[in-house]
Amino acid sequence: MSEADYTLIASGTVSFEDSATISGNLHNGPLTAIHYAGVVGLVLLYALMIAAAIHSVRCARRCRGTPLFPVAVFLATQLMWKPIHYTLLFGSYEIEPTEYMFLVGLLSLVWRMSERTPPSMAPAATERPFSRNNGGTRVSA
Secondary structure, three states, X not given: OOHHHHHHHHHOOOOHHHHHHHHOOOOOHHXXXXXXXXXXXXXXXXXXXXXXXXXXXXXXXXXXXXXXXHHHHHHHHHHHHHHHHHHHHOOOOOOHHHHHHHHHHHXXXXXXXXXXXXXXXXXXXXXXXXXXXXXXXXXXX
16 A cells, blocks of 8 residues: 555545555455455465365364364364355455464374374273272272
8 A cells, every 4th residue: 555545545535445445455355365366366265275174174083082183173163164254254365364374284283293193092991999889809890
């Protein structure tokens, strides 16, 4: 935004819609993506979002039964919700792609950690503790 545009907006003589158009802050993800990166950038961003959402669901399924499951579900929820939020509610091309790439990086980290995590962290079967009814002797399970 140039100094002349800023002066025009600060003067208050233009409407809110005109000031949003001049500044490029349209409160719409696809329109701001087209404004900054063009149609090709918008298509590439949506390809990243769709691929990451699919991969996040696979990662959550893979991590089921491991300590990484809550993290994988959290990331899957974020990566599936962000495209909807970006398209329908509020999106800003200045912020969203960097946040999305950070979440994809975390998802990649969880995926790699799941390759090294044992499949189950269930406690091993142990003897039952003392009780009043067994006369102070241990009872095996």
